[in-house]
Amino acid sequence: MEKFKSIFKVKNPIIGMIHVQALPGTPKHKYTIKQVIEMALEEARVYKKAGIDAILIENMHDIPYIKNGVGHEISSIMSLVAYLIKQETNLPIGMQILAGANKEALAAAQTASIDFIRAEGFVFGHVADEGYIDAQAGELLRYQKQISATSIAIFTDIKKKHSSHAITQDVSLLDTAKAAAFFLTDGLIVTGSHTGHSASINDLNHLKDNIDSPIIIGSGITIENISNYLPLCDAMIVGSHFKKQGHWDNDLSYDRVAEFMSLVNQLR
Template sequence: MWMKEIFGTDKPIVAMLHLAALPGDPLYDENKGLCYVIERAKREIKALQDGGVDGILISNEYSFPYMGDVPIITAMSMARVIGQLKEYFTIPMGVQIISDPYKTFDLAASVGAKFVRGTFTGSFAGDHGIAVYDTGKIMRHKIAVGAKDVKCMYNLVPEAAKYLVDRSWEEIADSTVFHCKPDALMVAGFLAGREADTQIMTRVKKVVPNTPVFANTGVRYENIEMQLAACDGAIVGTTFKEDGDFYKEAKYDRVKAFMNKVREFRGDK
């Protein structure tokens, strides 16, 4: 699978790097400014890499409430932050501008990201209203901006949302793979930090055995073996943070303990 080529291992653990709120976000701290965003991210990169994760996915996680058409200042701020952090990365880096696939690809092309995560197809209703993703237009945009080789990890159903039509997980996975050719499928819990259903991941993998399936949320030290037994990799964010608190920074000790358990499960040498 492509994951071995990029991450150097089977069943990779991709850590989330949640950037602090950015200019234009309601939670942005103007007094601390972008310098704070950069310094906090730098600390977390060190904790995650020293702790042994296989990749890092950078997102504007604290840009609450999320928008479908993200202001250009968000993408520009992320590009500046990542540009100042790139020299510190020793493992593969990916990006996501939440709920805006177009700017996600713009950012990926500009900073040299190896992969992206996001919602690229489907029609949903949830906390942020109704969202419709024109996958044909989105994927043509990907090519147009020079991101053709960027790997795409597709959310089957985005967090805090539901398909506008009644479709089973198997139907969604089957049609998504047939029409969109995703590099991986993501199965999430209802919100960040909520456990993904291992039964759903098993069902999805049975329908699309040649497409990697990732646990997208809620992977913890206590359940990592059960989660990895049901999927091909995991995105991990909240559990790496101090006290397991979504708003706090990732800490080396938590990352190291988690990854030691992962290595034992994978049989790493």
């Protein structure tokens, strides 16, 4: 909880997603590097103007994803984008590099002097559409120590969306959360089964009653359900709802972000 509180200065911070356009070498890459950077910066400006609390950048357009590792052409650009967004907004900034490229994200975050990363495959293992994602906590935290990046928080997905958890079906969400806490996570990210799908309220209540680590809802939050979910977590990551028509691939909507943040400020 200590790192969480040092990063976020407001109660129940809302973390807005920036899905960076497809990067060099990936099948959907079509914009110049300058255009990719400027598009991400413009979304950051919209978020800042609309009153967002923090920003998380992610290479979601780089489909299909490479499992566990990416090239320097990806991590270097993500680092540059993150650095410029941090300078532009002075907000808490985080990064995720898909799929499971947690060491690359940590290195890029350290270079960019940002605040946190979102890591998948921290404890246990699961099967995603990229293949089998194995646990990385031990390797990742040792690498964090080696590159002197211990000030960067590592928030970790448990029972991650878009994945099969049949091999750990006898391990409950709570037991997974306890394992992540034992392995020194800085926060637990709980999602629904897919992007835009809500997490289980029963699961969140169970975690809240039994876990001291910060709980971050990672999908499915909308202006219609925010009042139900805000009391159950310490932070929320919101992406799809902030886009036009509520779809992650559309342009960011200032009006949707501003209306959402106005309601959040009333609730908290």
